[in-house]
Amino acid sequence: MTKRLVMAWIVGWMALGTLAQGGLIRTAAAAEVSGFRVWTDPDKTRAVLDLSGRAEYRLFTLKNPDRVVIDLNGSELQHSLDFQQEHAGIITGVRHGAPDEGTLRVVFDLSEAGKLKSFMLDPTGQYGHRLVIDLYPETGEARAVPVRQYADMRNSERDVVVAIDAGHGGEDPGALGPRRTREKDVVLAIAKELSKAIDNLPGMRAVLIRDGDYYIPHRDRYEKARQHRADLFVSIHADAFHNPRVAGGSVFILSNRGASSEFARRLADSENRSDLIGGVTLKDKDDMLASVLLDLSQSATLEASSLVAQSVFSSMREVGKTHKNRVEAANFLVLKSPDVPSILVETAFISNPAEEARLKDPKWQRKMAGAIARGVQDYFVFSPPPGTWIAANRKPVRYRVMAGDTLGGIADRYRVTVYSLRQANGLKGDIIRVGTELLIPTT
Structure with a gap:
């Protein structure tokens, strides 16, 4: 037998060994289900199965009673699938079994029928392979706020709207402190305090992008701010570094490089042509005019972002240490709204033990929120949007x-x-x- 024939025989024998039940190809060893998590946001319930490797799966629904069935081929489970009912949305129970050898079946009992979306995620950061199942209630009403024409917003003496985004959430805990404090928890607490502080200011109103423990994709966050016709978007975070002695807050705006990449994406993406950029739709504009309008809108947005960031940064310096002595710029995806001034505030370093303790302190959270609110107010007193209460009632x-x-x-x-x-x-x-x-x- 020639060397080439021997190699062909070996490859063919290995290929036969990869055939799984039902004709599916199994390309790896059995994947173990190592964890299970559930979160609910205003639109859906998300269930996540943590896996030791990629796995083939089949997903379907059954009626009377309503339930979701996930069959994982070549997978196994070493412990029960516990979950917290308060975060489980329309999922009322979880159970598992083995309908046949080599198949792990996971069943979600539901309080009502739901529309499904599922996908497999590869490892990233602290997470390994994950199977994500999103359940949308069939009876739920659409929660999206339609983007309105600029003319609809020109009522006299409206409130200035500040969108407040608590970073991370749900399956994304953010950075962890030395005592295992989760960034997603402390920034949500600060965001809620900031919302109260903004609402207490005359002529201003806060909108919380995330008001619970659930995850929202980055672009969806600033799109929610645009849907609410926000005058400012503020994203709240807590920084981390490998050196635990690094300390202090920071304020970021979008870098010019980040703005340029978003500019190109919006011009290339036909879906964005239906967007309102500064109150003007690009759908019926040719490429040259759309480019000019988008450039004008983004330039004005970046300039306003820089001014409000400087105001907030100066206010933060009055209540504690800052990491650097200036506003910084970075390519944060969450800051890429084309027509809403946006800043990202790193309130403190959660990796610093002393600052981790402050981040958990409700008094400090209120103090930091108050400083951010004063900086925001200072900006709008000197740059009030036309038609707002602040513009009509400016005081010394x-x-x-x-x-x-x-x-x-x-x-x-x-x-x-x-x-x-x-x-x-x-x-x-x-x-x-x-x-x-x-x-x-x-x-």
Whole structure:
């Protein structure tokens, strides 16, 4: 037998060994189900099976009673599938069995029939292989808020709308602190405090993008803000680093590189042509005009993002340490809204033991939320959107000088000149005393 024939025989013998029951090809050893998680968001229930490797599966529904059946080929289970009912949505129970040798069957009992979507995910970060099953209630009403024409929003003295996004959530815990504090939990607590602080400010209203423990894809987050016609998008996070001594908060805006890539994606994606960019649809525009309109919208959005980020950063410096002495720029996907000014706030380093403790402290959470809210308010007092209550009821702004303040620094924060600051307060020089109340010119 020639060498070539021997190799062909070996390959053919190996191929026969990969045939599984039912004619399916099994290309790997049996996958063990190592974990099970369930989360519910306003639109769906998501169930996740953690696997030791990729597995072929079959999924179908049954009636009377309603249930979902998942048959995993060549898989096994070493422990029970426990879950918390409070997060389980329309899933009322989970059980498993073996309908035949080599098949693991998992059954979700449902409170009502649901529409299904499933997909397998490859390992990423701390997660291994996962089978994800999304269940959408058939009786649920559509929760999407339609994007309205700009003319519909021109009612007089409307509130300024601030969309607040708590990062991570659900199956994505974010960073973990030395004491296993989960980023998703502390940033949700801060986001809720920020929502309260914004709602307590005259002429302002907060919208929580995530109000519970569930995951929302990044682009869906800023699209929700656009659907609510938000004037500002604020994403809340808690940073992490391998060096536990690194500390301090940060404020980020979208980098120019990130803006350029999103610009190209929106022009290339025909679905985005139906979007409203700054109140104007691109659907009926030719490529050149669409490009110009999108460029104008993104440039204005980036400029506004930079200004509000500087205002929030200055306010945060009054309540604690910042990681750097300036606003930073990065290619964060969640900041890529073309027409809603967006910032990302890293409140502290959860990897630093002292800051991890602060992140869990409700008093500190309120303090940080208050600082962010003041920075947001300062921005809108000087740049109120037309037709808002703030624009119609602008009042003099006063600032009490704190230790370390300089006249130039205060002027930069409020985007006024040092000259106008001196004129408004009758100052002949740049010396200011701690505790002095300065009038900030608004024109």
